[in-house]
Amino acid sequence: MKRRILVTGGAGFIGSNLCERLVENEKNEVYSLDNYFTGSEKNHIEGVKYIKGSTAEVSELIDFAPDVIYHLGEYSRVEQSFDDIETVWRFNKDGIFSILEFVRKTGAKLIYAGSSTKFGDGGLGRSQSPYAWTKASNTELVENYGKWFNIPYAIVYFYNVYGKREIATGKYATLIALFAEKMRKGESLTVVSPGAQKRNFTHIDDIVDGLVLVGEHGYGDEFGIGSPESYSVLEIAQMFGGPIEMLPQRQGNRMSADVVTDKTEALGWSAKRSVREYIATLQSVNWVLK
Template sequence: MKKHGSKKQILVTGGAGFIGSNLCEQLVKDDCNQVWSLDNYSTGSVENHVTGVAYIQGETANIADLINFNPDYIYHLGEYSRVEQSFDDIEKVWSYNKNGIFAVLQFCRKTGAKLIYSGSSTKFGDGGLGRNQSPYAWTKASNTELIENYGKWFNIPYAIVYFYNVYGKREISTGKYATLIALFKEKLRKGELLTVVSPGTQKRNFTHIDDIINGLVLVGENGYGDDFGIGSPECYTILEIAQMFGGEIKMLPERKGNRMMADTVTAKTEALGWRAEKSIKEYIKNFRDSLIN
Protein backbone atom coordinates (compact mmCIF):
# COMPACT_ATOMS: atom_id res chain seq x y z
CA MET A 1 0.00 0.00 0.00
CA LYS A 2 1.30 3.45 -0.82
CA LYS A 3 1.65 6.05 1.85
CA HIS A 4 -1.23 8.47 2.23
CA GLY A 5 0.01 11.85 1.05
CA SER A 6 2.73 13.33 3.24
CA LYS A 7 1.30 12.04 6.52
CA LYS A 8 3.54 10.15 8.89
CA GLN A 9 2.44 6.52 9.13
CA ILE A 10 2.66 5.37 12.74
CA LEU A 11 1.99 1.86 14.03
CA VAL A 12 1.51 1.29 17.77
CA THR A 13 1.64 -2.33 18.89
CA GLY A 14 -0.44 -2.77 22.03
CA GLY A 15 -2.42 0.29 21.01
CA ALA A 16 -5.56 -0.86 22.86
CA GLY A 17 -3.70 -1.23 26.16
CA PHE A 18 -3.07 1.20 29.00
CA ILE A 19 0.02 3.02 27.71
CA GLY A 20 -0.65 2.30 24.03
CA SER A 21 -4.13 3.84 24.03
CA ASN A 22 -2.85 7.00 25.70
CA LEU A 23 -0.07 7.19 23.11
CA CYS A 24 -2.55 6.70 20.24
CA GLU A 25 -4.74 9.43 21.71
CA GLN A 26 -1.82 11.87 21.73
CA LEU A 27 -0.47 10.94 18.29
CA VAL A 28 -3.82 11.20 16.51
CA LYS A 29 -4.23 14.81 17.70
CA ASP A 30 -1.55 15.75 15.17
CA ASP A 31 -3.16 16.04 11.72
CA CYS A 32 0.19 15.10 10.18
CA ASN A 33 -0.07 11.59 11.66
CA GLN A 34 -1.98 8.56 10.49
CA VAL A 35 -2.15 6.07 13.36
CA TRP A 36 -2.74 2.32 13.43
CA SER A 37 -2.90 -0.06 16.38
CA LEU A 38 -1.97 -3.75 16.31
CA ASP A 39 -3.14 -5.54 19.45
CA ASN A 40 -4.02 -9.11 20.44
CA TYR A 41 -6.32 -7.82 23.24
CA SER A 42 -4.74 -10.03 25.90
CA THR A 43 -4.82 -7.05 28.28
CA GLY A 44 -6.01 -4.37 25.87
CA SER A 45 -9.66 -3.48 25.49
CA VAL A 46 -12.10 -2.21 22.87
CA GLU A 47 -13.14 0.35 25.52
CA ASN A 48 -9.69 1.92 25.06
CA HIS A 49 -10.22 2.62 21.36
CA VAL A 50 -9.60 6.20 20.29
CA THR A 51 -11.47 7.95 17.48
CA GLY A 52 -9.32 8.38 14.39
CA VAL A 53 -7.10 5.34 14.99
CA ALA A 54 -7.34 2.25 12.75
CA TYR A 55 -7.40 -0.97 14.82
CA ILE A 56 -6.07 -4.35 13.71
CA GLN A 57 -6.39 -7.44 15.90
CA GLY A 58 -3.58 -9.99 15.87
CA GLU A 59 -0.20 -11.07 17.21
CA THR A 60 2.97 -9.07 16.64
CA ALA A 61 4.57 -12.35 15.56
CA ASN A 62 2.32 -12.08 12.48
CA ILE A 63 3.04 -8.40 11.80
CA ALA A 64 4.28 -9.00 8.24
CA ASP A 65 0.96 -10.63 7.28
CA LEU A 66 -1.27 -8.15 9.12
CA ILE A 67 0.29 -4.81 8.15
CA ASN A 68 0.11 -4.01 4.44
CA PHE A 69 1.76 -0.58 4.48
CA ASN A 70 5.22 0.76 5.33
CA PRO A 71 5.16 2.64 8.64
CA ASP A 72 7.55 5.49 9.29
CA TYR A 73 7.52 4.72 13.02
CA ILE A 74 6.66 1.61 15.03
CA TYR A 75 6.08 2.10 18.75
CA HIS A 76 6.45 -1.47 20.01
CA LEU A 77 4.55 -1.60 23.31
CA GLY A 78 2.66 -4.84 22.67
CA GLU A 79 4.54 -7.29 24.87
CA TYR A 80 3.88 -9.22 28.06
CA SER A 81 4.52 -6.82 30.95
CA ARG A 82 4.14 -8.29 34.43
CA VAL A 83 6.96 -9.50 36.68
CA GLU A 84 5.50 -11.85 39.27
CA GLN A 85 2.92 -13.38 36.93
CA SER A 86 5.55 -14.19 34.29
CA PHE A 87 6.70 -17.32 36.15
CA ASP A 88 3.30 -18.96 35.59
CA ASP A 89 2.85 -17.41 32.12
CA ILE A 90 6.29 -18.25 30.72
CA GLU A 91 4.98 -19.74 27.45
CA LYS A 92 2.93 -16.59 26.85
CA VAL A 93 5.95 -14.46 27.77
CA TRP A 94 8.08 -16.24 25.18
CA SER A 95 5.44 -16.00 22.47
CA TYR A 96 4.72 -12.30 22.98
CA ASN A 97 8.20 -11.07 23.86
CA LYS A 98 10.62 -13.26 21.88
CA ASN A 99 8.67 -14.39 18.81
CA GLY A 100 7.12 -10.92 18.66
CA ILE A 101 10.35 -8.90 18.73
CA PHE A 102 11.98 -11.03 16.04
CA ALA A 103 9.02 -10.52 13.70
CA VAL A 104 8.93 -6.79 14.41
CA LEU A 105 12.65 -6.38 13.75
CA GLN A 106 12.41 -8.31 10.49
CA PHE A 107 9.47 -6.08 9.51
CA CYS A 108 11.58 -3.00 10.29
CA ARG A 109 14.32 -4.37 8.03
CA LYS A 110 11.81 -4.71 5.22
CA THR A 111 10.05 -1.37 5.64
CA GLY A 112 12.78 0.92 6.98
CA ALA A 113 10.57 1.97 9.90
CA LYS A 114 12.14 3.54 12.97
CA LEU A 115 11.53 1.30 15.99
CA ILE A 116 10.71 2.81 19.38
CA TYR A 117 10.83 -0.07 21.84
CA SER A 118 9.54 -0.09 25.41
CA GLY A 119 12.24 -1.88 27.36
CA SER A 120 11.89 -2.64 31.05
CA SER A 121 13.48 -0.73 33.91
CA THR A 122 13.79 -4.09 35.69
CA LYS A 123 17.13 -4.52 33.90
CA PHE A 124 18.52 -1.64 35.96
CA GLY A 125 17.07 -2.97 39.23
CA ASP A 126 19.22 -4.06 42.17
CA GLY A 127 22.45 -2.93 40.51
CA GLY A 128 21.75 -4.79 37.26
CA LEU A 129 20.77 -8.10 38.87
CA GLY A 130 17.12 -7.37 38.12
CA ARG A 131 17.47 -8.45 34.48
CA ASN A 132 17.61 -12.12 35.51
CA GLN A 133 15.09 -12.12 38.36
CA SER A 134 12.05 -13.15 36.28
CA PRO A 135 11.15 -14.49 32.81
CA TYR A 136 9.64 -11.09 32.02
CA ALA A 137 12.76 -9.16 33.05
CA TRP A 138 15.12 -11.44 31.11
CA THR A 139 13.10 -11.39 27.88
CA LYS A 140 12.88 -7.60 27.96
CA ALA A 141 16.57 -7.12 28.75
CA SER A 142 17.72 -9.57 26.07
CA ASN A 143 15.36 -7.92 23.56
CA THR A 144 17.16 -4.62 24.01
CA GLU A 145 20.44 -6.37 23.15
CA LEU A 146 18.89 -7.89 20.05
CA ILE A 147 17.60 -4.50 18.94
CA GLU A 148 21.02 -2.92 19.42
CA ASN A 149 22.57 -5.68 17.31
CA TYR A 150 19.95 -5.30 14.57
CA GLY A 151 20.87 -1.63 14.53
CA LYS A 152 24.51 -2.57 13.94
CA TRP A 153 23.90 -5.51 11.62
CA PHE A 154 21.15 -4.06 9.43
CA ASN A 155 21.29 -0.29 10.07
CA ILE A 156 17.81 -0.18 11.64
CA PRO A 157 17.03 3.16 13.32
CA TYR A 158 15.81 2.61 16.86
CA ALA A 159 15.29 4.17 20.27
CA ILE A 160 14.76 2.19 23.48
CA VAL A 161 12.68 3.73 26.27
CA TYR A 162 12.22 2.59 29.85
CA PHE A 163 9.12 3.29 31.93
CA TYR A 164 9.00 3.52 35.70
CA ASN A 165 5.78 2.31 37.34
CA VAL A 166 3.21 4.09 35.22
CA TYR A 167 -0.13 5.18 36.68
CA GLY A 168 -3.13 7.18 35.46
CA LYS A 169 -5.99 7.04 32.96
CA ARG A 170 -6.95 3.55 31.70
CA GLU A 171 -4.86 1.56 34.19
CA ILE A 172 -6.01 -2.03 34.71
CA SER A 173 -7.66 -2.03 38.14
CA THR A 174 -8.86 -5.63 38.57
CA GLY A 175 -7.58 -9.15 37.93
CA LYS A 176 -4.08 -10.63 37.83
CA TYR A 177 -2.70 -7.86 35.59
CA ALA A 178 -3.92 -4.94 37.71
CA THR A 179 -1.35 -2.22 38.37
CA LEU A 180 -0.55 -1.20 41.95
CA ILE A 181 -1.99 2.34 42.03
CA ALA A 182 -5.20 1.29 40.26
CA LEU A 183 -5.51 -1.71 42.60
CA PHE A 184 -5.12 0.46 45.69
CA LYS A 185 -7.71 2.92 44.35
CA GLU A 186 -10.18 0.10 43.72
CA LYS A 187 -9.64 -1.42 47.18
CA LEU A 188 -10.01 1.93 48.91
CA ARG A 189 -13.27 2.60 47.05
CA LYS A 190 -14.61 -0.75 48.28
CA GLY A 191 -13.30 -0.35 51.82
CA GLU A 192 -10.99 -3.36 51.44
CA LEU A 193 -7.54 -3.90 52.94
CA LEU A 194 -4.59 -2.58 50.92
CA THR A 195 -2.36 -5.59 50.23
CA VAL A 196 1.40 -5.00 50.26
CA VAL A 197 3.86 -7.70 49.27
CA SER A 198 6.54 -8.17 51.96
CA PRO A 199 8.85 -6.65 52.94
CA GLY A 200 7.11 -3.46 51.71
CA THR A 201 10.40 -1.58 51.51
CA GLN A 202 10.68 -2.13 47.74
CA LYS A 203 11.33 1.31 46.24
CA ARG A 204 9.63 2.48 43.07
CA ASN A 205 9.51 5.66 40.97
CA PHE A 206 5.85 6.18 40.09
CA THR A 207 5.36 8.13 36.86
CA HIS A 208 2.12 9.66 35.55
CA ILE A 209 0.91 8.49 32.13
CA ASP A 210 0.95 12.06 30.76
CA ASP A 211 4.66 12.36 31.56
CA ILE A 212 5.27 8.95 29.97
CA ILE A 213 3.48 9.90 26.74
CA ASN A 214 5.26 13.26 26.48
CA GLY A 215 8.58 11.45 26.78
CA LEU A 216 7.60 8.73 24.31
CA VAL A 217 6.61 11.18 21.58
CA LEU A 218 9.75 13.25 22.15
CA VAL A 219 12.03 10.21 21.94
CA GLY A 220 10.12 8.92 18.92
CA GLU A 221 10.82 12.13 17.05
CA ASN A 222 14.34 12.94 18.26
CA GLY A 223 15.92 10.02 20.14
CA TYR A 224 18.28 7.36 18.79
CA GLY A 225 19.93 4.52 20.67
CA ASP A 226 19.44 3.06 24.15
CA ASP A 227 18.85 4.34 27.69
CA PHE A 228 15.96 6.77 27.26
CA GLY A 229 14.45 6.38 30.72
CA ILE A 230 11.10 8.07 31.36
CA GLY A 231 10.57 8.15 35.10
CA SER A 232 9.72 10.50 37.92
CA PRO A 233 12.62 11.31 40.27
CA GLU A 234 10.25 10.85 43.24
CA CYS A 235 10.93 7.50 44.91
CA TYR A 236 8.72 5.82 47.53
CA THR A 237 8.44 2.39 49.09
CA ILE A 238 5.29 0.36 48.41
CA LEU A 239 4.43 0.67 52.10
CA GLU A 240 4.73 4.47 51.92
CA ILE A 241 2.38 4.52 48.92
CA ALA A 242 -0.16 2.40 50.81
CA GLN A 243 0.10 4.75 53.78
CA MET A 244 -0.56 7.74 51.50
CA PHE A 245 -3.85 6.11 50.49
CA GLY A 246 -4.69 5.84 54.17
CA GLY A 247 -6.52 2.52 54.22
CA GLU A 248 -5.83 -0.47 56.44
CA ILE A 249 -2.85 -2.50 55.24
CA LYS A 250 -2.40 -6.25 55.01
CA MET A 251 1.10 -7.64 54.40
CA LEU A 252 1.43 -10.53 51.94
CA PRO A 253 4.27 -13.09 51.72
CA GLU A 254 7.34 -12.26 49.62
CA ARG A 255 7.25 -13.19 45.93
CA LYS A 256 9.84 -14.24 43.39
CA GLY A 257 11.18 -11.58 41.04
CA ASN A 258 10.26 -8.67 43.29
CA ARG A 259 13.27 -6.36 43.00
CA MET A 260 14.08 -3.97 45.85
CA MET A 261 15.33 -0.95 43.88
CA ALA A 262 15.45 0.48 40.36
CA ASP A 263 17.74 3.34 39.45
CA THR A 264 16.13 5.85 37.09
CA VAL A 265 18.16 6.40 33.93
CA THR A 266 16.68 9.62 32.54
CA ALA A 267 19.65 11.81 31.53
CA LYS A 268 19.30 11.18 27.76
CA THR A 269 15.57 11.89 27.80
CA GLU A 270 16.07 15.05 29.85
CA ALA A 271 18.70 16.17 27.33
CA LEU A 272 15.89 16.21 24.73
CA GLY A 273 13.95 18.61 26.96
CA TRP A 274 11.76 16.17 28.92
CA ARG A 275 10.91 16.57 32.60
CA ALA A 276 8.44 14.74 34.83
CA GLU A 277 5.78 17.25 35.85
CA LYS A 278 3.26 15.25 37.90
CA SER A 279 3.51 13.93 41.45
CA ILE A 280 2.14 10.62 42.77
CA LYS A 281 1.65 12.22 46.19
CA GLU A 282 -0.62 14.90 44.71
CA TYR A 283 -2.43 12.30 42.57
CA ILE A 284 -3.27 10.17 45.61
CA LYS A 285 -4.36 13.25 47.60
CA ASN A 286 -6.71 14.30 44.78
CA PHE A 287 -8.13 10.79 44.62
CA ARG A 288 -8.76 10.70 48.37
CA ASP A 289 -10.37 14.14 48.21
CA SER A 290 -12.68 12.91 45.42
CA LEU A 291 -13.93 10.08 47.66
CA ILE A 292 -14.75 12.53 50.45
CA ASN A 293 -16.50 14.95 48.11
Protein backbone atom coordinates in the same frame (compact mmCIF):
# COMPACT_ATOMS: atom_id res chain seq x y z
CA MET B 1 1.95 13.17 3.06
CA LYS B 2 0.86 12.04 6.50
CA ARG B 3 3.30 10.25 8.76
CA ARG B 4 2.15 6.66 9.35
CA ILE B 5 2.68 5.54 12.94
CA LEU B 6 2.05 2.00 14.17
CA VAL B 7 1.58 1.44 17.92
CA THR B 8 1.69 -2.20 19.01
CA GLY B 9 -0.38 -2.64 22.14
CA GLY B 10 -2.36 0.44 21.12
CA ALA B 11 -5.49 -0.72 22.97
CA GLY B 12 -3.62 -1.13 26.27
CA PHE B 13 -3.00 1.28 29.13
CA ILE B 14 0.10 3.05 27.86
CA GLY B 15 -0.56 2.43 24.17
CA SER B 16 -4.03 3.99 24.21
CA ASN B 17 -2.75 7.13 25.90
CA LEU B 18 0.03 7.37 23.32
CA CYS B 19 -2.44 6.87 20.46
CA GLU B 20 -4.65 9.58 21.93
CA ARG B 21 -1.76 12.05 21.90
CA LEU B 22 -0.46 11.08 18.46
CA VAL B 23 -3.82 11.33 16.73
CA GLU B 24 -4.18 14.93 17.94
CA ASN B 25 -1.52 15.84 15.39
CA GLU B 26 -3.28 16.02 12.03
CA LYS B 27 -0.01 15.16 10.31
CA ASN B 28 -0.13 11.67 11.86
CA GLU B 29 -2.02 8.63 10.61
CA VAL B 30 -2.16 6.32 13.64
CA TYR B 31 -2.63 2.55 13.60
CA SER B 32 -2.85 0.09 16.49
CA LEU B 33 -1.91 -3.60 16.41
CA ASP B 34 -3.12 -5.38 19.55
CA ASN B 35 -3.97 -8.97 20.52
CA TYR B 36 -6.21 -7.72 23.38
CA PHE B 37 -4.51 -9.86 26.02
CA THR B 38 -4.68 -6.93 28.44
CA GLY B 39 -5.90 -4.31 25.96
CA SER B 40 -9.57 -3.44 25.61
CA GLU B 41 -11.91 -2.04 23.00
CA LYS B 42 -12.98 0.39 25.73
CA ASN B 43 -9.60 2.06 25.19
CA HIS B 44 -10.18 2.73 21.49
CA ILE B 45 -9.53 6.32 20.43
CA GLU B 46 -11.49 8.04 17.68
CA GLY B 47 -9.38 8.49 14.56
CA VAL B 48 -7.08 5.52 15.25
CA LYS B 49 -7.26 2.52 12.90
CA TYR B 50 -7.34 -0.76 14.90
CA ILE B 51 -5.98 -4.11 13.73
CA LYS B 52 -6.44 -7.20 15.90
CA GLY B 53 -3.65 -9.74 15.95
CA SER B 54 -0.27 -10.86 17.22
CA THR B 55 2.97 -8.96 16.70
CA ALA B 56 4.49 -12.29 15.63
CA GLU B 57 2.30 -11.96 12.51
CA VAL B 58 2.99 -8.29 11.85
CA SER B 59 4.17 -8.86 8.27
CA GLU B 60 0.90 -10.58 7.38
CA LEU B 61 -1.32 -8.10 9.21
CA ILE B 62 0.24 -4.77 8.20
CA ASP B 63 0.14 -4.09 4.47
CA PHE B 64 1.89 -0.70 4.51
CA ALA B 65 5.29 0.67 5.49
CA PRO B 66 5.05 2.72 8.70
CA ASP B 67 7.38 5.66 9.25
CA VAL B 68 7.56 4.95 12.99
CA ILE B 69 6.71 1.88 15.09
CA TYR B 70 6.20 2.18 18.84
CA HIS B 71 6.56 -1.41 20.03
CA LEU B 72 4.71 -1.48 23.35
CA GLY B 73 2.77 -4.70 22.75
CA GLU B 74 4.60 -7.20 24.94
CA TYR B 75 3.85 -9.14 28.12
CA SER B 76 4.56 -6.82 31.04
CA ARG B 77 4.12 -8.30 34.51
CA VAL B 78 6.95 -9.52 36.74
CA GLU B 79 5.47 -11.86 39.33
CA GLN B 80 2.88 -13.44 37.01
CA SER B 81 5.50 -14.21 34.37
CA PHE B 82 6.64 -17.32 36.28
CA ASP B 83 3.21 -18.89 35.71
CA ASP B 84 2.83 -17.46 32.18
CA ILE B 85 6.27 -18.31 30.81
CA GLU B 86 4.98 -19.77 27.51
CA THR B 87 2.91 -16.66 26.92
CA VAL B 88 5.87 -14.46 27.86
CA TRP B 89 8.04 -16.21 25.28
CA ARG B 90 5.41 -16.02 22.55
CA PHE B 91 4.62 -12.34 23.11
CA ASN B 92 8.14 -11.08 23.89
CA LYS B 93 10.57 -13.28 21.95
CA ASP B 94 8.58 -14.36 18.89
CA GLY B 95 7.08 -10.88 18.72
CA ILE B 96 10.34 -8.91 18.79
CA PHE B 97 11.93 -11.03 16.07
CA SER B 98 8.96 -10.46 13.74
CA ILE B 99 8.88 -6.74 14.53
CA LEU B 100 12.60 -6.34 13.86
CA GLU B 101 12.35 -8.22 10.56
CA PHE B 102 9.40 -6.01 9.60
CA VAL B 103 11.40 -2.91 10.50
CA ARG B 104 14.34 -4.16 8.44
CA LYS B 105 12.12 -4.60 5.40
CA THR B 106 10.14 -1.37 5.72
CA GLY B 107 12.80 1.05 6.99
CA ALA B 108 10.61 2.26 9.86
CA LYS B 109 12.13 3.86 12.94
CA LEU B 110 11.58 1.57 15.93
CA ILE B 111 10.83 2.85 19.42
CA TYR B 112 11.15 -0.19 21.67
CA ALA B 113 9.73 -0.19 25.20
CA GLY B 114 12.32 -1.94 27.33
CA SER B 115 11.86 -2.54 31.05
CA SER B 116 13.44 -0.72 33.96
CA THR B 117 13.72 -4.11 35.70
CA LYS B 118 16.94 -4.36 33.67
CA PHE B 119 18.50 -1.81 36.04
CA GLY B 120 17.04 -3.30 39.22
CA ASP B 121 19.15 -4.25 42.22
CA GLY B 122 22.41 -3.10 40.64
CA GLY B 123 21.79 -4.96 37.38
CA LEU B 124 20.73 -8.27 38.94
CA GLY B 125 17.12 -7.47 38.12
CA ARG B 126 17.55 -8.39 34.46
CA SER B 127 17.44 -12.12 35.33
CA GLN B 128 15.09 -12.16 38.32
CA SER B 129 12.01 -13.20 36.32
CA PRO B 130 11.07 -14.52 32.86
CA TYR B 131 9.58 -11.12 32.08
CA ALA B 132 12.71 -9.19 33.10
CA TRP B 133 15.06 -11.47 31.17
CA THR B 134 13.05 -11.41 27.94
CA LYS B 135 12.83 -7.63 28.05
CA ALA B 136 16.52 -7.15 28.84
CA SER B 137 17.67 -9.56 26.14
CA ASN B 138 15.27 -7.93 23.67
CA THR B 139 17.02 -4.59 24.15
CA GLU B 140 20.29 -6.29 23.19
CA LEU B 141 18.69 -7.76 20.08
CA VAL B 142 17.33 -4.35 19.07
CA GLU B 143 20.79 -2.83 19.51
CA ASN B 144 22.35 -5.60 17.43
CA TYR B 145 19.81 -5.20 14.63
CA GLY B 146 20.73 -1.54 14.63
CA LYS B 147 24.39 -2.49 14.14
CA TRP B 148 23.87 -5.43 11.77
CA PHE B 149 21.26 -3.90 9.49
CA ASN B 150 21.54 -0.16 10.15
CA ILE B 151 17.96 0.21 11.35
CA PRO B 152 17.04 3.42 13.21
CA TYR B 153 15.90 2.73 16.77
CA ALA B 154 15.51 4.16 20.25
CA ILE B 155 14.94 2.18 23.45
CA VAL B 156 12.81 3.67 26.21
CA TYR B 157 12.32 2.49 29.80
CA PHE B 158 9.22 3.09 31.91
CA TYR B 159 9.05 3.31 35.69
CA ASN B 160 5.82 2.15 37.38
CA VAL B 161 3.31 4.01 35.28
CA TYR B 162 -0.01 5.19 36.71
CA GLY B 163 -2.94 7.26 35.46
CA LYS B 164 -5.87 7.17 33.04
CA ARG B 165 -6.89 3.69 31.80
CA GLU B 166 -4.81 1.73 34.32
CA ILE B 167 -5.95 -1.85 34.89
CA ALA B 168 -7.66 -1.87 38.28
CA THR B 169 -8.73 -5.50 38.73
CA GLY B 170 -7.44 -9.01 38.12
CA LYS B 171 -3.93 -10.43 38.24
CA TYR B 172 -2.62 -7.91 35.69
CA ALA B 173 -3.76 -4.86 37.69
CA THR B 174 -1.21 -2.13 38.34
CA LEU B 175 -0.54 -0.89 41.86
CA ILE B 176 -2.06 2.61 42.02
CA ALA B 177 -5.26 1.52 40.26
CA LEU B 178 -5.43 -1.62 42.41
CA PHE B 179 -5.13 0.37 45.63
CA ALA B 180 -7.75 2.88 44.45
CA GLU B 181 -10.15 0.05 43.64
CA LYS B 182 -9.60 -1.55 47.05
CA MET B 183 -10.22 1.79 48.76
CA ARG B 184 -13.43 2.22 46.76
CA LYS B 185 -14.60 -1.22 47.93
CA GLY B 186 -13.47 -0.70 51.53
CA GLU B 187 -10.90 -3.51 51.33
CA SER B 188 -7.43 -3.75 52.87
CA LEU B 189 -4.47 -2.66 50.79
CA THR B 190 -2.26 -5.69 50.14
CA VAL B 191 1.49 -5.03 50.24
CA VAL B 192 4.02 -7.70 49.34
CA SER B 193 6.67 -8.06 52.05
CA PRO B 194 8.95 -6.47 53.00
CA GLY B 195 7.16 -3.36 51.67
CA ALA B 196 10.44 -1.43 51.51
CA GLN B 197 10.88 -2.09 47.78
CA LYS B 198 11.30 1.32 46.12
CA ARG B 199 9.51 2.43 42.96
CA ASN B 200 9.61 5.61 40.85
CA PHE B 201 5.92 6.09 40.10
CA THR B 202 5.52 8.03 36.85
CA HIS B 203 2.33 9.61 35.50
CA ILE B 204 1.10 8.42 32.11
CA ASP B 205 1.17 11.97 30.70
CA ASP B 206 4.88 12.23 31.55
CA ILE B 207 5.43 8.86 29.87
CA VAL B 208 3.65 9.99 26.71
CA ASP B 209 5.57 13.28 26.70
CA GLY B 210 8.79 11.28 26.68
CA LEU B 211 7.61 8.79 24.07
CA VAL B 212 6.64 11.49 21.59
CA LEU B 213 9.91 13.34 22.15
CA VAL B 214 12.05 10.22 21.73
CA GLY B 215 10.02 9.20 18.71
CA GLU B 216 10.88 12.47 17.03
CA HIS B 217 14.45 13.05 18.18
CA GLY B 218 15.91 10.05 20.06
CA TYR B 219 18.33 7.44 18.74
CA GLY B 220 20.06 4.66 20.66
CA ASP B 221 19.59 3.12 24.10
CA GLU B 222 18.85 4.30 27.66
CA PHE B 223 16.03 6.79 27.19
CA GLY B 224 14.54 6.33 30.64
CA ILE B 225 11.20 7.99 31.33
CA GLY B 226 10.76 8.01 35.09
CA SER B 227 9.96 10.34 37.95
CA PRO B 228 12.91 11.21 40.20
CA GLU B 229 10.63 10.77 43.23
CA SER B 230 11.04 7.35 44.81
CA TYR B 231 8.63 5.79 47.31
CA SER B 232 8.39 2.36 48.88
CA VAL B 233 5.25 0.35 48.19
CA LEU B 234 4.40 0.61 51.89
CA GLU B 235 4.71 4.41 51.73
CA ILE B 236 2.30 4.47 48.79
CA ALA B 237 -0.20 2.38 50.74
CA GLN B 238 0.12 4.77 53.66
CA MET B 239 -0.64 7.71 51.33
CA PHE B 240 -3.95 6.02 50.50
CA GLY B 241 -4.70 5.78 54.20
CA GLY B 242 -6.58 2.48 54.32
CA PRO B 243 -5.91 -0.65 56.39
CA ILE B 244 -2.82 -2.53 55.18
CA GLU B 245 -2.37 -6.30 54.91
CA MET B 246 1.17 -7.60 54.44
CA LEU B 247 1.60 -10.54 52.04
CA PRO B 248 4.51 -13.02 51.87
CA GLN B 249 7.53 -12.19 49.74
CA ARG B 250 7.33 -13.13 46.04
CA GLN B 251 9.95 -14.29 43.60
CA GLY B 252 11.24 -11.67 41.18
CA ASN B 253 10.24 -8.69 43.30
CA ARG B 254 13.20 -6.31 42.97
CA MET B 255 14.03 -3.86 45.78
CA SER B 256 15.17 -0.88 43.68
CA ALA B 257 16.09 0.32 40.19
CA ASP B 258 18.34 3.07 38.92
CA VAL B 259 16.44 5.82 37.11
CA VAL B 260 18.28 6.45 33.83
CA THR B 261 16.80 9.67 32.42
CA ASP B 262 19.81 11.78 31.37
CA LYS B 263 19.39 11.19 27.63
CA THR B 264 15.66 11.89 27.74
CA GLU B 265 16.18 15.04 29.78
CA ALA B 266 18.79 16.17 27.23
CA LEU B 267 15.96 16.20 24.66
CA GLY B 268 14.00 18.57 26.90
CA TRP B 269 11.89 16.10 28.89
CA SER B 270 11.18 16.28 32.62
CA ALA B 271 8.63 14.68 34.93
CA LYS B 272 5.94 17.22 35.81
CA ARG B 273 3.41 15.19 37.82
CA SER B 274 3.50 13.87 41.41
CA VAL B 275 2.06 10.55 42.57
CA ARG B 276 1.28 12.05 45.99
CA GLU B 277 -0.85 14.77 44.36
CA TYR B 278 -2.52 12.18 42.11
CA ILE B 279 -3.50 10.03 45.10
CA ALA B 280 -4.92 13.11 46.83
CA THR B 281 -7.00 13.83 43.70
CA LEU B 282 -8.34 10.26 43.70
CA GLN B 283 -9.26 10.62 47.35
CA SER B 284 -11.21 13.82 46.64
CA VAL B 285 -13.42 11.96 44.14
CA ASN B 286 -13.86 8.87 46.32
CA TRP B 287 -11.13 6.83 44.61
CA VAL B 288 -12.63 7.01 41.12
CA LEU B 289 -9.86 6.65 38.53
CA LYS B 290 -9.50 9.60 36.16
